[in-house]
Amino acid sequence: MTTAPSIPTLPIIDSPIHPALTNVSLPSFVDEHELPSREGSRVIQFREALREAMSEEMRRDPRIFLMGEEVAQYNGAYKVSQGMLDEFGPQRIIDSPISENGFAGLGIGAAMYGLRPIIEFMSWSFSLVAADQILNNAPKMLYMSGGQWGCPIVFRGNNGAGGQLGSTHSWCVEALYSNVPGLKIAIPSCPYDAKGLLKTAIRDPDPVFFLESERMLGDKAHVPEEEYYIPFGRAALRREGSDCTIVSFGRPVNFCLEAAAELANEGISVDVLDMRTVRPLDSAAIVRSIQKTGRVVVVDQCWPFASVASEVITQVVEKCFDYLDHQPLRVNTDDVPTPYAKTLEQEYLPHKRKIIEAVRSAVGKA
Amino acid sequence: MPKKTAYQAKIEHIQILDEQGKLDAALNKGGLGDEDAVFLYEQMTVSRTYDEIAFKLQRSGRMGTYPQNKGQEAGPGGIGLAVLHRGKKDWLVPCYRENLALFLNGLPMEKILLHWMGDERGNQIPEGVHILPISIPIGTHPLHACGLAFAEKYRKTGRAAVTFFGDGATSEGDFHEACNFASAMKLPVVFFCQNNFWAISVPRAIQTGSETIAQKGLAYGMPCFQIDGNDIFASYKVGKDALELAVEESRPVFIEAITYRLGDHTTADDARRYRDSAELESWQKKDPLIRTRKYLESKKLWNDKKQADLEARAKKLTEEVVRKAEGIEKPGIDDIFDYTFAELNDELRTQKRTLRTASLAQHPEQERLSR
Ligand SMILES: Cc1ncc(C[n+]2csc(CCOP(=O)(O)OP(=O)(O)O)c2C)c(N)n1
Ligand SMILES: [Mg+2]
Numbered sequence: 008m009t010t011a012p013s014i015p016t017l018p019i020i021d022s023p024i025h026p027a028l029t030n031v032s033l034p035s036f037v038d039e040h041e042l043p044s045r046e047g048s049r050v051i052q053f054r055e056a057l058r059e060a061m062s063e064e065m066r067r068d069p070r071i072f073l074m075g076e077e078v079a080q081y082n083g084a085y086k087v088s089q090g091m092l093d094e095f096g097p098q099r100i101i102d103s104p105i106s107e108n109g110f111a112g113l114g115i116g117a118a119m120y121g122l123r124p125i126i127e128f129m130s131w132s133f134s135l136v137a138a139d140q141i142l143n144n145a146p147k148m149l150y151m152s153g154g155q156w157g158c159p160i161v162f163r164g165n166n167g168a169g170g171q172l173g174s175t176h177s178w179c180v181e182a183l184y185s186n187v188p189g190l191k192i193a194i195p196s197c198p199y200d201a202k203g204l205l206k207t208a209i210r211d212p213d214p215v216f217f218l219e220s221e222r223m224l225g226d227k228a229h230v231p232e233e234e235y236y237i238p239f240g241r242a243a244l245r246r247e248g249s250d251c252t253i254v255s256f257g258r259p260v261n262f263c264l265e266a267a268a269e270l271a272n273e274g275i276s277v278d279v280l281d282m283r284t285v286r287p288l289d290s291a292a293i294v295r296s297i298q299k300t301g302r303v304v305v306v307d308q309c310w311p312f313a314s315v316a317s318e319v320i321t322q323v324v325e326k327c328f329d330y331l332d333h334q335p336l337r338v339n340t341d342d343v344p345t346p347y348a349k350t351l352e353q354e355y356l357p358h359k360r361k362i363i364e365a366v367r368s369a370v371g372k373a
Numbered sequence: 374m375p376k377k378t379a380y381q382a383k384i385e386h387i388q389i390l391d392e393q394g395k396l397d398a399a400l401n402k403g404g405l406g407d408e409d410a411v412f413l414y415e416q417m418t419v420s421r422t423y424d425e426i427a428f429k430l431q432r433s434g435r436m437g438t439y440p441q442n443k444g445q446e447a448g449p450g451g452i453g454l455a456v457l458h459r460g461k462k463d464w465l466v467p468c469y470r471e472n473l474a475l476f477l478n479g480l481p482m483e484k485i486l487l488h489w490m491g492d493e494r495g496n497q498i499p500e501g502v503h504i505l506p507i508s509i510p511i512g513t514h515p516l517h518a519c520g521l522a523f524a525e526k527y528r529k530t531g532r533a534a535v536t537f538f539g540d541g542a543t544s545e546g547d548f549h550e551a552c553n554f555a556s557a558m559k560l561p562v563v564f565f566c567q568n569n570f571w572a573i574s575v576p577r578a579i580q581t582g583s584e585t586i587a588q589k590g591l592a593y594g595m596p597c598f599q600i601d602g603n604d605i606f607a608s609y610k611v612g613k614d615a616l617e618l619a620v621e622e623s624r625p626v627f628i629e630a631i632t633y634r635l636g637d638h639t640t641a642d643d644a645r646r647y648r649d650s651a652e653l654e655s656w657q658k659k660d661p662l663i664r665t666r667k668y669l670e671s672k673k674l675w676n677d678k679k680q681a682d683l684e685a686r687a688k689k690l691t692e693e694v695v696r697k698a699e700g701i702e703k704p705g706i707d708d709i710f711d712y713t714f715a716e717l718n719d720e721l722r723t724q725k726r727t728l729r730t731a732s733l734a735q736h737p738e739q740e741r742l743s744r
Pocket of ligand 1 (some may be wrong): 468509510511512538540541542545567570571572573634638734
């Protein structure tokens with residue numbers, strides 16, 4: 008489908024100059040309609056789609072390795088890397104000490120010298136102890152060296168409320184981290200995108216934060232066996248309507264689709280835009296949709312203050328204020344630490360009822 | 374059950390050239406030769422001159438902040454030469470007080486000045502030179518050395534990585550994670566701590582309760598050495614052995630170099646406010662330049678005439694370097710945007726075109742107004 012780029016064999020790369028930039032040509036990206044069909048015979052889990060993306064890339068490119076806690080012997084704390092140790096061996100599937108800052112920093116050093124690390128955080132909640140490496144080193148290396156030292160690295164792991172894990176283990180990092188220039192953030196909502204976006208992330212010459220969700224790893228869907236790369240910064244229109252635009256990303260996209268189905272029964276039809284990446288953000292797709300609907304609800308699983316939803320709404324106001332027939336609305340989590348208790352956690356999330364209420368109020372049918 | 378010793382260790386302090394310039398020939402076996410001692414003496418003098426001129430540049434407003442290396446030339450000089458002699462292009466992963474190690478291994482001298490003059494291009498390292506940019510967040514770069522050593526091991530090149538850091542840096546978590554990683558993953562990293570007894574105004578005693586810094590490496594299963602950091606012979610010999618050990622056995626090695634910061638922390642600091650002048654004077658007597666010169670004179674390898682000639686050459690060379698650094702054209706405005714990502718994205722392209730913040734630049738109407 009997408010043209011496979013040529014990848015050099017290991018010994019060729021011996022220069023620290025632009026290791027990322029000179030040696031890999033990125034896949035030539037295609038439009039949404041040119042991506043392989045979502046319908047097909049094979050249904051696999053989200054975690055399998057992630058594994059397939061990593062394995063396909065690793066088979067082709069010997070520079071790629073996977074490192075993290077429990078990724079090898081144990082097949083991954085969430086079984087994402089199941090079987091990868093057997094296939095790729097301990098040189099490339101590497102169990103690390105419990106040392107997030109450690110393996111983040113090691114990965115950066117390795118990336119600066121031309122390897123292509125995939126660093127798994129068991130949870131993005133634990134990336135906080137690696138803040139200096141992932142925020143102060145990785146995304147600034149290229150800039151601070153006047154364009155010389157690229158840092159092609161993927162950090163990936165579970166993001167968001169995993170289901171009663173308590174506040175310290177339920178972080179959504181997209182709001183916090185997307186403030187930093189120099190990094191990219193991909194956040195798939197379904198197995199199909201998980202594969203296509205992760206393959207793109209691995210090929211990307213810049214640091215990519217890849218946010219998965221523990222709650223979605225078992226989700227099953229059609230995922231083509233062939234290789235495909237979903238371009239960053241291109242939203243997918245998941246459902247088409249005319250009354251209101253719903254903008255979301257990651258797991259809440261699924262809540263939006265449920266809400267949209269119910270709203271249809273009330274005669275309200277909505278566009279559901281899945282951003283796929285929040286950095287870069289496909290604001291053009293948002294503007295196009297709002298030019299049609301005149302209304303927007305942003306659904307975001309982070310806290311509301313200075314969130315991605317805030318950013319989307321700011322850009323909407325900057326770019327298509329005149330098209331708005333109602334003030335932009337957002338559905339975030341409640342502005343409190345993630346509750347531990349089941350009922351409270353469920354209510355805290357940006358769930359279907361909240362979305363439906365927001366859309367109703369945007370279209371004036373509250 | 375009788376008690377038994379579960380673990381026991383000792384740390385050796387190695388000095389080959391003492392403060393009076395007397396050499397322990399037995400200890401120096403296989404170490405630095407006299408010709409190289411002359412070479413290093415000259416290089417240290419160049420580094421000292423560079424330091425003094427950089428200081429003056431700052432004082433006359435031609436440079437931002439500068440951290441002087443004064444008094445700490447021997448440690449980086451010795452191990453730097455060992456790296457050069459190995460000829461393998463081992464990686465050097467610096468903080469900011471080891472200029473000489475970098476110069477010896479191919480970093481153009483104007484780069485460091487350019488960096489402290491506030492120019493990202495000071496961190497552009499020429500192709501084939503295995504040196505990482507200066508690292509400002511204290512203690513975070515030893516992990517990058519681990520990553521480089523990992524990459525070299527992955528490629529089976531036989532290269533090591535040498536990382537430099539101060540006594541203060543050993544209190545940072547990143548430093549310990551780097552030691553642990555290097556040891557758990559058996560990476561060829563030489564950890565070179567320049568213990569100069571101060572971290573800005575914080576004395577070594579406040580930094581840690583350990584008797585030595587070197588012993589920190591023990592906890593991570595590393596061979597550990599403490600050396601007289603003002604002794605080029607010790608630094609060269611122990612550095613050379615450490616590099617060999619690291620590569621041959623694929624393991625990290627720890628070196629604590631005892632030295633002293635003869636200058637202020639940086640040009641933004643005045644150490645007289647917190648440091649005892651008697652302490653400073655006692656260390657001035659241990660200056661690596663003084664003892665190396667004494668040694669070379671005792672071997673009739675040096676004299677006043679050579680000294681005068683060297684000083685003139687060092688001054689001339691450094692002035693040329695300053696001219697080079699100051700002669701580099703100021704960066705173009707495009708540089709603000711160009712190096713954020715490997716490829717400029719749409720938002721940044723718009724910002725670059727309009728030179729306005731996102732808000733102004735991205736509204737089509739206002740964009741027109743702003744031009
Ligand atoms: C993470 C971090 N914390 C604080 C600082 C500010 N700072 C810069 S240098 C320094 C002291 C470092 O002391 P040491 O490691 O002993 O190195 P030295 O300057 O003595 O060579 C401090 C605290 C910093 N740059 N990075
Ligand atoms: Mg110090």
